[in-house]
Amino acid sequence: MRVYAVLVFFIALKAAGNLSLAWGMKHLAHPATTNPVDYVLAMLSPFVALGVVLLIVSLLARMALLSYADLTFILPVTAVGYVIAAFLGKFFLHEHVSAARWAGTVLIFGGAALVSATPHATTPVAGSGEEA
Amino acid sequence: MKWLLVGLMVAATVASDLLQSHQMKRAGVQSVGARGLWSILRLIARRRFLILAVGCMAISFFSFMALVEREPLSFAVPASASSFVVETVLARFVLGEQISVRRAAGSVLVLIGVVLVGE
Numbered sequence: 001m002r003v004y005a006v007l008v009f010f011i012a013l014k015a016a017g018n019l020s021l022a023w024g025m026k027h028l029a030h031p032a033t034t035n036p037v038d039y040v041l042a043m044l045s046p047f048v049a050l051g052v053v054l055l056i057v058s059l060l061a062r063m064a065l066l067s068y069a070d071l072t073f074i075l076p077v078t079a080v081g082y083v084i085a086a087f088l089g090k091f092f093l094h095e096h097v098s099a100a101r102w103a104g105t106v107l108i109f110g111g112a113a114l115v116s117a118t119p120h121a122t123t124p125v126a127g128s129g130e131e132a
Numbered sequence: 133m134k135w136l137l138v139g140l141m142v143a144a145t146v147a148s149d150l151l152q153s154h155q156m157k158r159a160g161v162q163s164v165g166a167r168g169l170w171s172i173l174r175l176i177a178r179r180r181f182l183i184l185a186v187g188c189m190a191i192s193f194f195s196f197m198a199l200v201e202r203e204p205l206s207f208a209v210p211a212s213a214s215s216f217v218v219e220t221v222l223a224r225f226v227l228g229e230q231i232s233v234r235r236a237a238g239s240v241l242v243l244i245g246v247v248l249v250g251e
Contacts, residue, residue: 060169066156072223076242082249104248111241122230126160
């Protein structure tokens with residue numbers, strides 16, 4: 001059960017991080033140009049900084065997941081993030097989501113559901129004394 | 133240039149994920165509480181293969197940024213999804229993970245979905 005709780009935590013953190021980053025970048029007082037310094041200055045924006053922190057924590061959470069779940073389990077299941085990104089982009093950032101993109105999100109959701117019904121670890125996990 | 137960037141991005145993503153998966157499973161079960169996340173940070177600092185994994189992740193990120201700068205996102209996203217196929221095959225042969233028919237079918241659906249999302 002823990003693996004699913006951490007998966008939800010990771011997916012939520014990553015979605016919130018990406019949304020905060022995208023929102024912050026689109027509402028900068030001085031929009032970034034091709035100058036790399038602009039991107040460093042953008043980090044001072046509260047939403048961009050919050051987004052970066054959330055994405056770093058989500059990265060560490062994914063590493064925790066990898067300590068007891070297969071890579072071939074985590075990769076497809078966490079692709080649900082694409083579905084959430086499509087919804088957040090549409091409802092919060094008012095982005096256009098094409099029919100093909102909605103079809104893609106449905107396939108991702110179906111595929112992730114199939115994979116999530118398989119055992120999350122098929123190789124030994126150190127310290128657990130068993131194949132989880 | 134664009135295929136060089138795609139190759140670099142895919143190779144770096146695959147290397148990073150395989151190294152992380154191998155190293156984290158050897159490190160034992162980690163939690164996601166504040167103490168657990170701090171422990172993962174210390175683990176990264178101690179294990180050279182995890183440092184290498186983070187380096188590969190950075191290469192992958194900047195290759196993707198460079199690709200997006202030159203090519204449309206509708207090319208970059210599906211191109212980045214090709215790492216999904218390589219990782220699944222290598223996880224079977226390098227990490228020894230068992231890929232059942234259900235897991236393989238689900239992974240194929242997700243892959244098609246990711247390509248469509250990039251349209």
